[in-house]
Amino acid sequence: MGPLALRPPGTPERNVRAMVFESPGSGLRLDAHRDEPTPGPTELLVHVRACAVCRTDLHILDGDLPAPRFPRILGHQVVGVVAAMGNEARGFRIGDRVGIPWLGWACGVCPWCRSGRENLCDRAEFTGYGRDGGLAEQIVADAAFVFPIPSEFGDAEAAPLLCAGMIGFRALRLAGSGPRLGFYGFGAAAHLAIQVARHRRQDVFVFTRPGDLEGQRRATALGARWAGGSDELPPEPLDAAVVFAPVGDLIPVALRATDKGGTVVCAGIHMSDIPAFPYRILWEERTVRSVANLTRVDGREFLDVAKVAEIRAGTTRFALEDANEAVAAVRSGRLDGSAVVVPSLPPSTHEGRGAARTGPP
Ligand SMILES: [Zn+2]
Ligand SMILES: [Zn+2]
Known part of the structure; x- marks a missing residue:
């Protein structure tokens, strides 16, 4: 000193x-x-x-x-x-x-x-x-x-x-109150958002990297109704999906899993490019939007x-x-x-x- x-x-x-x-x-x-x-x-x-x-x-x-x-x-x-x-x-x-x-x-x-x-x-x-x-x-x-x-x-x-909590919360708000929510990616923000969604009695379907059984186990332990790989379709269509992973390829994947009138929310500040996709998976009033800051x-x-x-x-x-x-x-x-x-x-x-x-x- x-x-x-x-x-x-x-x-x-x-x-x-x-x-x-x-x-x-x-x-x-x-x-x-x-x-x-x-x-x-x-x-x-x-x-x-x-x-x-x-x-x-x-x-x-x-x-x-x-x-x-x-x-x-x-x-x-x-x-x-x-x-x-x-x-x-x-x-x-x-x-x-x-x-x-x-x-x-x-x-x-x-x-x-x-x-x-x-x-x-x-x-x-x-x-x-x-x-x-x-x-x-x-x-x-x-x-x-x-x-x-x-x-x-x-x-x-x-x-x-x-941040994980507050921006995840804003993403949930933009996803709406439909009962069937999909999460693509299960990192820090999704860990917290699933607890909020369960508290609101929404069912959560979690998609991890294909083969990430440990991630799927964690999701189920926190109350996910279903957990699988992002190469799978959920057992029923989603009212909304939140894409937490910074992977643009997941946007058409999430749109295909989402019901008519549903919303796909991109929760990150950066994402790899979104590939071209057929208009019919956006048709029927589906929405893709981002969430920025809080x-x-x-x-x-x-x-x-x-x-x-x-x-x-x-x-x-x-x-x-x-x-x-x-x-x-x-x-x-x-x-x-x-x-x-x-x-x-x-x-x-x-x-x-x-x-x-x-x-x-
Ligand atoms: Zn942050
Ligand atoms: Zn200002």
């Missing part, structure tokens, strides 16, 4: 650890000597307790999306504790536990914001992309875009609710449902230094739930906790 005593007065401490993204394809690098971030007037300084990794992080790392400004700290499913506040920040106190989602800021005055669609704001800023995110010990976030975290959820369990209303309503429905996120925890392993685990598609980075864990710790309620509570 000697060097701290030699700091000239007024210079910030440079001892904050973060995993930093510096160029596409190169993964994340540990920087153990970052300046403590300073909250602006409307912002909170938050000490990070958990940050879940999302497929969107993979798309940013791989250069599938336009590059952010470098260096950038990724991570937009952040749970932490308020450590300092700007003098115009409202709604929280020092010591409160908060969640920081993907929508980090919206302007409030553009036509999208004024029509209840701040998820489409012309000037939106996204956490862990346009703003620094939570794969770090500290983060600043605008207080107006932060959620209180219900005490029912532990830090690591709450983190995946902030609004604060989605976030608040989802947290309320998550509490009532006792949503449980399966988590595998990683130390901050092991964030690249967490990213690789998400890429593998074989996790039981979400990969969550916990800065307080010592390096090379991996702890898994499944979402399925297989035993006594």
Whole structure:
């Protein structure tokens, strides 16, 4: 700790650890000597307790999306504790536990914001992309875009609710209330969405990669009425399908499984190209649409449902230094739930906790 005593007065401490993204394809690098971030007037300084990794992080790392400004700290499913506040920040106190989602800021005055669609704001800023995110010990976030975290959820369990949960919830809303829902892909978002759908008494049909019997077993354990490969048709037509996997080939597949008047919702920020398909599988008023980002209303309503429905996120925890392993685990598609980075864990710790309620509570 000697060097701290030699700091000239007024210079910030440079001892904050973060995993930093510096160029596409190169993964994340540990920087153990970052300046403590300073909250602006409307912002909170938050000490990070958990940050879940999302497929969107993979798309940013791989250069599938336009590059952010470098260096950038990724991570937009952040749970932490308020450590300092700007003098115009409202709604929280020092010591409160908060969640920081993907929508980090919206302007409030553009036509999208004024029509209840701040998820489409012309000037939106996204956490862990346009703003620094939570794969770090500290983060600043605008207080107006932060959620209180219900005490029912532990830090690591709450983190995946902030994107996988909230954007999955928005996808469910766009899929409508028909009783037969299909999910293509069964990663972190689908793990949470199936619990919401079951709470609403919708039947869920889950499609995994052909031959992924482990994924199908996990889906059944979480209440899927049927689980099979994406090369199979469901036992009855679907009222709607949500495509969680970033695979454009699945759009005509999902359309073929969907009944007249049904909707196919693309839940990801990036997808491989959708192949040409015959008009007759879209005919009869089927709809294909995407879901983009979230609004604060989605976030608040989802947290309320998550509490009532006792949503449980399966988590595998990683130390901050092991964030690249967490990213690789998400890429593998074989996790039981979400990969969550916990800065307080010592390096090379991996702890898994499944979402399925297989035993006594
Ligand atoms: Zn996300
Ligand atoms: Zn706006």
